[in-house]
Amino acid sequence: MFARLAVQLITVAVLAICSTASPLASKPASALGEGNFLGIARDPTHSETHVPFLTAARTDHSFDGFNGISSLDNFDNFYGVGNFHHAVFDQVVVHDQEVVCHTEAVEIIQQRLVVLQEMAKRIITEQICEVETQTVVFSQFHASLGTFYDDLRRHSSHQVGFDDKVVGKFPDLVQSDGSLSTNDLGFTGSDVGSNTVVPTGNNWDDTTSPDSVDSAYFAAQSAQFQ
Incomplete structure (x- = not known):
């Protein structure tokens, strides 16, 4: 204890x-x-802002075929070797649409986040049979989501937002009969952040x-x- x-x-x-x-x-x-807490310049004549990433610690650790587990083959192709939790990427902020935050009851937010949480559990337990791969994949999911802390606290070089194109794939996770889909959604981890929408209207000072x-x-x- x-x-x-x-x-x-x-x-x-x-x-x-x-x-x-x-x-x-x-x-x-x-x-x-x-x-402009991070000092990121934007060209007012352009509809996108390219946000450079801060130098992050990287390793060459690979999980491709880790311990001879075939279900981990090509694991590193998603984010790349040495970028296990997607800490390093070039963010592109799009300005062709404006999203303004609006406050909902915290219980409503918690409900929706738990739905996402349980969906992640379902995908991992239904579509991965090797418990070692379940562990590695969940660790990556947990770690990559955890980098959002640095965005929220303005400790990273990334603006606080979400990838609109990736979010648009959410309906494709489940088929009409309620079963999980298995088709390729047409993107890799390196694409995440290249279509970032940054909601305005928060109280950051x-x-x-x-x-x-x-x-x-x-x-x-x-x-x-x-």
Whole structure:
């Protein structure tokens, strides 16, 4: 019990150190312009914004045929070798449509996110039979979704949004009889982020939000260990 508590406390401490070490936080908001916390330039005559990625730690670890498991063949083709959780990619923000956020009751949001959660479980358990592959694939899914933390906290170089073309594939996951589809949806992981829509209307403030969002983040992280 003591060892487990110690590991949890160390984890929270490491997260705190990482957040305070972000080089982006030291750049004055006034030097970037209102609403441009990351200093990303946009050409007003163009309908897209290309957002460069910050240098991220990468390894050459490969899961292709990991431990001789054939169901992991071509695993690295999706995001690429050394980019296990899709931390490195060029984001392209499209401006030909405007999406404005609107607040719904938090229970409504939680319901929808649980639907996505259970769908992920269904796909992994119905369409993968090797438990080792289930573990690797879920680990990748969990880790890649976790990088969104850095976007929400404005610690990454990516704007906070979603890939509209990928989201549009959601109805194709299930066939008319309710069974899971098995057809190729026509994209790879390297395509994700190339059609990003960034909703406007949130309450982010370059001066106060970095601290308030980090406070919310660490409170939520602490709740996981209770």
